[in-house]
Amino acid sequence: MKKVCFIGACGHSGSAVSVICEKPGEYAVPAVCAGRPEIDILPFVQNLERKGLPSPKVYGDYRQMLDLEKPDILVVDAYFCDHAIMSIEGLERGIHVYCEKPAATTLEDLDKLEAACQRAAKKGVHFAYMLTTRYDPWFYTAYQAVRQGVIGEIRMLNGQKSYKAGKRGVLFHNRETYGGTIPWVGIHALDWVLWFSGKRVKTVSAIQSAMANNGNGAMEATAICLFQLEDEVAAHINIDYLRPQTAETHGDDRIRIAGTKGVIEVRGGKVYLINGEAQGEQVLPLMQPPKIFADFAGSLDGKKDCLITAEQSLYFTRVCLIAQKAADTGKIIQML
Amino acid sequence: MKKVCFIGACGHSGSAVSVICEKPGEYAVPAVCAGRPEIDILPFVQNLERKGLPSPKVYGDYRQMLDLEKPDILVVDAYFCDHAIMSIEGLERGIHVYCEKPAATTLEDLDKLEAACQRAAKKGVHFAYMLTTRYDPWFYTAYQAVRQGVIGEIRMLNGQKSYKAGKRGVLFHNRETYGGTIPWVGIHALDWVLWFSGKRVKTVSAIQSAMANNGNGAMEATAICLFQLEDEVAAHINIDYLRPQTAETHGDDRIRIAGTKGVIEVRGGKVYLINGEAQGEQVLPLMQPPKIFADFAGSLDGKKDCLITAEQSLYFTRVCLIAQKAADTGKIIQML
Secondary structure (H helix, E strand, O other), rough: OOOEEEEEOOOHHHHHHHHHHHOOOOOOOEEEEEOOOOEEEEEEHHHHHHHHOOOOOOEHHHHHHHHHHOOOEEEOOHHHHHHHHHHHHHHHOOOOOEEOOOOOOHHHHHHHHHHHHHHHHHHHOOOOEEOOHHHHHHHHHHHHHHHOOOOOOOOEEEEHHHHHHEOOOOHOOOOOHHHHHHHHHHHHHHHHHHHHOOOOEEEEEEEEEEOOOOOOOOOOOOEEEEEEEEHEEEEEEEEEEEEOOOOOOOOEEEEEEOOOOEEEEEEEEEEEEEEOOOOOOOOOOOOOOOOOOHHOOOOOOOOOOOOOOOHHHHHHHHHHHHHHHHHHHOOOEEOO | OOOEEOOOOOOOOOOHHHHHOOOOOOOEOOOEOOOOOOOHHHHHHHHHHHHHOOOOOOOOOHHHHHHHOOOOOEOOOOOOOHHHHHHHHHOOOOEEEEOOOOOOOOOHHHHHHHHHHHHHOOOOEEEOOOHHHHHHHHHHHEEEEEOOOOOOOOOOOOEEEEEOOOOOHHHHHHHHHHHHHHHHHHHHHHHHHHHOOOOOOOEEEEEOOOOOOOOOOOOEEEEEEEEHHHHHHHEEEEEOOOOOOOOOOOEEEEEEHHHHHHHHEOOEEEEEEEEEOOOEEEEOOHHHHOOHHHHHOOOOOOOOOOOOHHHHHHHHHHHHHHHHHHHOOOOOOOOO
C-alpha cells in the first residue's frame, strides 16, 4: 500500500487520482494540503469522497503533513511558483515526488531543485513531471513509430499547443505565480520536440505577447520559440490561447516531424505517416500506453523505467525558462 | 494584341503560357531567350509549338531581343541570380515585367531593382512577381474570408512549405545562382503571412541547414524563420525539402491563422474555419480566383488593380533575404 499525499489541485493531479481510484488496494490518500490560502482544496477533497475514497485529513502546513504522514509519494500541484520548493521539501524527506509542470518558474529555483533531485536520486528517491501528453495514445504511438525508424533521421520538428483561454484564476494573471505561457503550455510541445529527437538545444530565440488574452492579466496569449538543436536539426513550437470556445476540444495539440525517410504527424488525435513504405498517407493504429501515474508509481522500486526521467523533466523546464528569457529580452540565447 | 517575350523557363513561366494559349487573339509570343548558356530553352519552345502557337524567334542576347522585339510584357524566369538585372533591363525600356521569384538574390541587386521599379511606376510601367499560390483557390478563399473578419484581428500566423527534393539542376546547388531556400521556397509562406496580416516585420531570426538535401549541393533542405510583426503579432514559417516521393502531391502548403474571433487554416487544398458562428470546424466552399498572369496583364492599363503589387513583391523579397542573413549569421535582425 503506497501512501500518496497531495499539495494543491491547480493542474493535473487528477492524473494521479484516476489511477488511485482504480486500485484502492494499492494506494491510500491519508492527507492533503492546499499549499496556499488562495487555493480552495475542498472541491478536491469532495471529489475523492465522491469517488469512494476515505476522507483525507486536511493540513494547513504541508511540511507538517510530510513529517507526520510520511507518504511514499507526494503529488505537487499548487501555485506554479511553489512547485520547486514543495518538491525539494518532499525529496529531502525521502519522498518520491510527482510534480505538475512547470517544476520551477525561475532558474534559481530550478538550480535548487536540480541539486535536490541529484541528492535524492542517490538514495533511490524519484522525481517526475506531469508530461501527461506523452501518454496520449497518439503521441505515444508516434513516438514508438519514430523509434522504429519509420521516418529515418529526424531533421525538423514543428510543435503546436493551442488552448481555449476562458476566464482563468488569479494564479494565471501574474508572471510571479504563473511562470508564463511558454513554461506552462509550451513545455508539452517542447517535450515532443526533445523527447522524439533525443537532441539537446544549441540556441533559442522566442517571441510572446499578452495581447488578446481574454482579460487574463499578464498571461501571454501567443508565443513562438525557435530552436536550433544539435546536428543542425531545426525545431519550433507555436503556442496560443486563441482556440475558439466553439471548437470541439479544449486543445489542438500537434507535432509534425520530418525525417530523411518520411514525415509523421500527430493532429486531431490521429497519427499520419508518409514514407516510402506505402503510396500516400497512412493513418497508424493507436497503441494503448500505460497511465502516467501508474508508470511513475510502478517504477519507484527501480525494477523498471518510467517513460519520463527526472533529467528530462528538469532539462525541459530549463529550456522553457531560457526560451522565455529569450522572448523577454529579444535575444538569441546559446545553451550549448 | 500584347507581345510577350520570355527569358528562361526555370520556374513558373508556365503560369503565363497557359493564359496566352487560352486567348491567342490577345497575346503573341514573338521571341524567347535562354538568358544563360546553361539554360536549354528548346523544350520551352517545343511546348509553345505543341500548344499551337507560332514558333518564336530565339535570341542569344536578351537585351537585343528587348530592343528589336519591343514586347509589351517581359516574363523573367531564368537563373534566380539574374532576375534583378533582367527585370531592370525590361523596366528601363518601358516594358512591364512579370518576374519569377526571387526577384533578387542579394540585397544590392534588390536595391537596384527597387529604384528601377519606382522610376518605371512613374511612367505607368508595372512589375509583379510570381506569387502563384495567392491564386490557389484555397489561399484566395481564406484571404477573402479573413478580409471579411471571420477570425477577428490576426494575432498569430504559422506557415509551411514542404516540397519533394528530387534531383535538381545545378542552378539549385549553389547559393550564387539559387539564392537559397528561404527566398525560393519560403517566400510563398512569407507571402501568406504578410499578405493576410497586412503587417510589416519588426524583427526576424532564422535557422537553416543543407543536411539531408538528397545530394543537391548547398541547397538548404530545412529552414524556419521567426517573425515579430507590428502590434506584437507573432509569425513563423517552416520550410523543408523532406516531403517523401510517395506523397500524393509535390507540396504540402499550409497556413494557420489565429485571430481574436477564430482560427482559419489552409491545409491539403482545403480551408478550415473555427469561430463563434458555428459549432466545431467548418470547411469553406472554394472561390474561383483569376489566373495570376491574366490578373497582371489585365491591370497594365491602370484601370484595375493586380492582386500582387510591386511594393509587396519587393518588400517580401527583402524580408526573405534578411531572414536568410539572420540564419547565415545566427543573429536577430531588426527591420523596423
